Amino acid sequence: MTPATPLPSEAPQANPRDLTAFADVDTWIFDLDNTLYPAHADLFAQVDKRMGDYVAKLLDLEREAAHTLQKDYYRRYGTTLRGLMMEHGINPDGFLEFVHDIDHSKVEANPRLADAIHALPGRHFIMTNGTVAHAKAIAERLGIHDHFEDIFDIVAADLVPKPHADTYDRFWDLHNIDPTRAAMFEDLSRNLVVPSERGMRTVLVVPEGTREVFREAWELEGRSAPHVQYVTDDLAGFLERILTER
Missing domain, CATH: 1.10.150.450 (DNA polymerase; domain 1)
Structure with a gap:
């Protein structure tokens, strides 16, 4: 499956091969768990x-x-x-x-992902319902910890998690982000509703093996919803294609 090709019977609304929508993006926002690292890392x-x-x-x-x-x-x-x-x-x-007192050793370095994120023009952020400490531990394992301006965690969100609209507004206001020039990468469809409404490019990341890892049925829903513009099973490859087309 190519990075930007939708999963069978779950085609997103946008043309999956047309990445020109990312041409003017200057802010790149990534969820953490099951997005920056594969779900099968457990x-x-x-x-x-x-x-x-x-x-x-x-x-x-x-x-x-x-x-x-x-x-x-x-x-x-x-x-x-x-x-x-x-x-x-x-x-x-x-x-x-x-x-969050867990073993992070199952996360392996991902040089392709690190290079792709580093090459994205503009600002880079992690936005997570976890903690900064958890995010830093994972980012260091992946080799991407130096590529982000900030990690916006559940504490910075005043303990109000995604998908609450106030949390996105709090994040954007804190960092003076224009949502219409930003892209959001998430593994949960519902967390892309508000970003889409605010004019962001939305990408649902669903790596291979997701169904083999225990997930609630509702967590896997919504891949064909209008607020999901792109679906990919290969985040690094998807970012590489964006860079190539830019």
Whole structure:
């Protein structure tokens, strides 16, 4: 499958081979988990398990019941943390430290991705519902840690996660970003709704192996939605094609 070719029966609305829409982009924004690194690296699976463990201990639930509640909060509030704060008033610091205490060694260096991001003209950012420490650990493993102006994390977002519109506005205002000259790369379709509404180029990153990694069915939905302009299974290759056409 070529980098910009849509997945079968999930063609995005924009012409997948026409990358001229990126010609005037000067700000490149990347989600972190399952976007900058492949889902099969299993990092988020570690985070997911630790979130379940945290919920089970906090609410004295069996592991299966805790997992069900965790996923319900994730879907309804954007993050499990947001749900726990809204429903149980927890302090976020302990949660964030606990769930991101994982083994990052499965992430391998990606020189092609590093070179492509470095070559993109303009400004580069990571926007994540995780923490800066988690993002830095992954970026260092990938070899891309020097290629970003800033990491906008859940703390910078005042603990209000994507896809809340206020969080995007907060990020753009903080860095004086013009959304109409920016591109957003995400692994969740719902997190591209607001960027599309604000005039950004939107790219859904769905690497091979995604279906083999445990994901909720709703997380894989929306690839053919109007707010998803491009779909790729190869982020580095997609960026290389943008650079070639520019």
